Amino acid sequence: MINKRFFKTKDEVEVTFELPQEQVDKSVALVADFLDWQPMQMKKVAKTKSFKFKTRLPKDQQFEFRYLVDDERWINDPAADQYKPNGFGEDNCLLNTY
Template sequence: MLKKKIIKKTAETEVTFEFAQKGIKSVSLVADFNQWQPVTMKYHKKDKAFRTKAKLPGDGAFHFRYLLDDKVWENDHNADDYVPNPYGSDNSVVFTGIKK
């Protein structure tokens, strides 16, 4: 799940990335904005979900995927779009932007 908060002062968008699925022990966010390096998402017991935040430039489109238990790739079912990647699957896409 994606949640977005526009920060007008800095022309950025704070995006909260969230993933929940039973039986998963770890989730990493892997994205073009972090040079495709896995970033471990923190587990929140209260709502049984993994979550992390990122501040992204406004008016952009950013590709990302989730890596589950260091072996299974998954997309965000609430992504703004999906685009094919060179590995025969799709990347999730999040759009950022400043409302005028």
């Protein structure tokens, strides 16, 4: 799940990435172009039984990302705006901030 919060007075968008706990055994990392493709561990939230990562991104742009589950399995977000082949025989998720 992806939640976007747009601000009327700012040129940025608050984006929350969320993955249900049942899709994860131990851990999940967000891997994205806006993080220089370095895995960023998502925080486990007991109340919602999910893993979350929140950030602010520039408006009117497009970003690529995937989730790395348990350091071994790549998955995509079904709520992504689009998908794009990544050169490894799979697709990356695309997130639009417009």
